[in-house]
Amino acid sequence: MDRDANPAQQAPAGNGPAQVKISNLNKTFHRGKEAVHVLRDISLEIAQGELLVLLGPSGCGKTTLLRCLVGLEKPGQGRVELGDTTVVDADARVFVQPNKRDVAMVFQNYALWPHMKVAANVAYPLKARKMKDELKNGRVHEVLQVVQCDHLADRYPPELSGGQQQRISLARALAPRPALLLLDEPLSNLDALLRIELRAQLRLLHRELGFTGVYVTHDQEEALALGTRVAVMKEGQFEQIGPPAEVYSFPATEYVADFLGARNRLELHTEGDGRATVAGVPLEGFVRPGLGGRFALRLRDADPVLRVAGTPGDEDRHWITGAELIEVLPAGDHAEHVVRLGDQTLFVDVPATRGVFEPGAKVDIGLATDSVLCYDADGRLVRDWAAI
């Protein structure tokens, strides 16, 4: 598939030259008679200094793509170029072994050698590259400082916390200054607070060092916080690639919208003359005339508002009547309200400052068109669907 054929295959966002060029990559695993086509004709360029985040559900092929880049998997078809070097060319039977690629990888489970001190762990890839002792020791000290673990140089990994071990593992990967750094869910073994702290440190490190990286996660917050671009994967292909703000604000497909938190779905029917019903409720002045057919509306939990049925509410909103509040789950600064509308269940976050509605209450749901996403029957984003 060439790049023009699929809007998800885009040129890199950075200004630098392409550091990584992946062309028509395919990977199939064979288990007995069963063949699983895990990467489906993937093409992508990553610019120098970019941190591309691969985001997608379990099993969509994120780790397999990383493993193809580092050389732990051999793709059946396609090419991978790192800088000026072709490391994979299936047609020409080119396959450069992992230790000959200028690529480092950080794993979810740290993968440090428990019998080696921290400094020796970090020095290991430098030793493998036959770096002189003096240079090597300087570099080890430098990267340990970068990850704020200089004081741990003489400890053994089992004597460290998870967060410290992951910092060391990052230092080891950064030490040889690889052309490409791969990070496979590096924070997912850590508790929530530490994840947020390390995420911030990683972002700072990326800004300071400007390394080129590919970061795998299935956590949308992590993806949006870290990525210079985010690539959302579905079944071995890219569904959308773009800067985080764009992917978040304009998810190209319903699949991406769902994955990025717009989990509430309402059906919209329009007549083409401006008349419309949402979940069977007529709404005036909601869609623009000229838009006709069946659509799906997608909303994030924080977007709709609730009012007790029939009471006054924000007049700028469009109100859907006939809903019932099923359950309320307090969550500190807001409460998650579970609302039933016909056969649909919606989740609405109500700020604690607006009070709590009582379960069993009849409620109306207020929509603001600028926060509602609209998708056509093929699941593609429709822009400019709302009445002005």
Ligand SMILES: Nc1ncnc2c1ncn2[C@@H]1O[C@H](COP(=O)(O)OP(=O)(O)OP(=O)(O)O)[C@@H](O)[C@H]1O
């Ligand atoms: N060595 C293998 N042999 C057979 N199937 C494999 C092998 N490695 C991966 N798979 C299959 O390939 C698919 C993609 O796996 P992969 O690990 O790339 O997914 P992922 O998106 O990284 O998922 P997760 O987020 O759970 O790690 C899965 O269906 C998996 O079972």
